[in-house]
Amino acid sequence: GEDVEQSLFLSVREGDSSVINCTYTDSSSTYLYWYKQEPGAGLQLLTYIFSNMDMKQDQRLTVLLNKKDKHLSLRIADTQTGDSAIYFCAESPGSYIPTFGRGTSLIVHP
């Protein structure tokens, strides 16, 4: 079956880099996503990567994919207090229904 695992909490100091990790089990995953959920809000798609890529960079965000180990990470450079949120990893085999992890709460402190 499909399963997406990620650690529940991460605490970083403002200005440092944050790295949020995720592992998945479905080897047929085609799209891998990172979503951000701020308090009281819905999920916002941050970035995604195709399974035939191993890295994608978008401003302060870097996504790394190790397909062999089924490991996905999201690096946020120069983390700011506004980055505090829950970050969800999700994977999809190309169908319309992504499978979500439980989310990682990122806490940024001064």
Next chain:
Amino acid sequence: NAGVMQNPRHLVRRRGQEARLRCSPVKGHSHVYWYRQLPEEGLKFMVYLQKENIIDESGMPKERFSAEFPKEGPSILRIQQVVRGDSAAYFCASSPGGSGRDNEQFFGPGTRLTVL
């Protein structure tokens, strides 16, 4: 440009009552998805609808839950005879259709249901 709208944002019901959750998709989107998020859990898919059709309801509980997306008006998720275990955040997402990245889902802010 209005995004996905859900109402109410918060809903309190007593056990045995009915809960109706509404979702208006992004203008022009014909695909709607409902997800449930239990405390400290990820989102779990419930149902996928297109206008007047249920495409996939494999994540819906067999009893008490139903969903519709009529030709006119919002999509409705209906929970009859609510129980405490139904307390959760219910998120709606919409997409334009198509395949792959063209079918990106946009999420609403959710309805937080509390069953007393």
